[in-house]
Amino acid sequence: MTMPSPTHTTDVAIIGAGPAGLFAAFECGMLKLGCIIIDALDEIGGQCTALYPEKPIYDIPAHPAIEGGALIEALDRQIVPFDVPRLLGRRVERLDGTRGSFVLGTSSGDVIAARAVIIAAGAGAFGPNRPPLDGLEAFEQTGGVQYFVRRRADFADRDVLIAGGGDSAVDWALALRDVARSVKLVHRRDRFRAAPESLRQLDDAVALGQVEKIIGYQLHGLHGAQGQLTGVDLATLDGTVRHVTCDHLLPFFGLATDLGPIAQWGLDTIRGTIPVTPSTCESSLPGIFAVGDVATYPGKLKLILQGFTEGAMAAHAIHPIVHPDTALHFEYSTSKGVPAG
Template structure:
């Protein structure tokens, strides 16, 4: 059912940075509404890797992605921001102080400012060019994300890729899978140095089989049931790896979708912003998190949290023109009512 809503701020994206923007806006007594194309909050954290541990969230030596989303929801809960989920924003009109946002479900949201927290935009996996791939995807024999680690218990797992996802999941699965082999076309991994060192240590203890330098060549099985993954080295020599599951981690293909049609300054599928405010080239529209770009930008959740705070402070004079903002620390003022 189509909704008609009014709020101070429309936040497009319900990932971790979008949820924290609800909190930061609420702390400045700015009401917000959250819109997301996915049917649940959490963005990639919920959709792609809810059980993956995250190690660089302040005060949490380790927290899984789903746990982080749960805590962010609890933090934002006092501000009771409505959610329009399963909606794609199709059009934005108006100007700072009076924007109208339309969705593909017929919703209309009127807001004084907009925060784009859309992460990577629309995303999907980069698929390896292998014959009969679709039949194995249909049965789950080839996967690009791990939603529940326990579904791989006792399985022979082949992981392809050389980045953080490949290394992290190899380490996470080595104690529950029947076997774990990591296929990479070079000896050097692109993962964090500490986890790459852990991978090398696990390989040295024969807990993980490092298949280097090789790349995927073919899949062998029947009716979508995988028996082996064939790999080839740089000279074309092949070998077969026994496998029940192939996890292919070659990154995400991202698409800004309708965002690219909103007249904002873009660079390489990102929205350019002013670093001190996170405002885009259009007054009143801000971008934070992975979708935003400026010199020195780091694609870290914690930097997105900082950007949410900066954007909220920059939005306050748009919502309350001429009114001075007397900033107070949360330790002194608590959580205000919106």
């Protein structure tokens, strides 16, 4: 089926408005490549905005610590000079064409003509792994059960039960200990899969009575009425049940991710990621590039700062596609400045 005439024409279509996608837009702008950003979420920022806007990130250069939301605000300000259009709240469902001439179709009927494509889709579409508990949906609707922490202030003077054994569970137990009235952390075993420094801080918080660890139990049942959570039953493998009074349950059991339509475009994929050439970030299909968490290659580090580097490499590799007759003379931004969009 042929797509209708383009509603948008650009040099580079960037799929994904997380940190890697936003910085790729900046790098394209610096090379005078026009671009457009498309994202399935209703706001920019990807997981930084959706999952941890108030969680500090410690490995962004020149920022000893910066919250996820603040990082996205800074990246957004950085691309202001280039006037980058954003198509939000829609996902790219179709991609046709070849290197130098692609056409993308979105779920909202947009048709984008682009010379190259950068996929910065992170982990793809994501959602929480939900615990199999009766009556769960009613408590989800009122916020009694939440899978993401958007604002720590929402838990002020509340009794919070956190379930899980990974970085998210431990990090949020630490982040909420000074906000909530009480914080309890339940895990099926006394072995957590979190960063060593976080575990050290957790031990200190437990010793000081700021966090209570409940080991050897799993979520068993929810209590409350009309969506208002009043407590949670926990159970051991041998059937021992313990009731915990709480206002909020935060289950952190990881994310279920899905590349969605991207997986049907003929790209090589490996376990939900896209293999790329490390020096250019080009995928198995010429003219289509991948950066950030969705890209993979030997030695890949899943760090935001690596996604920034990949965005720069992809933009430089795209320049000869858009301007085949113009040599790109690399210049430092200190001498080049920010060109007009």
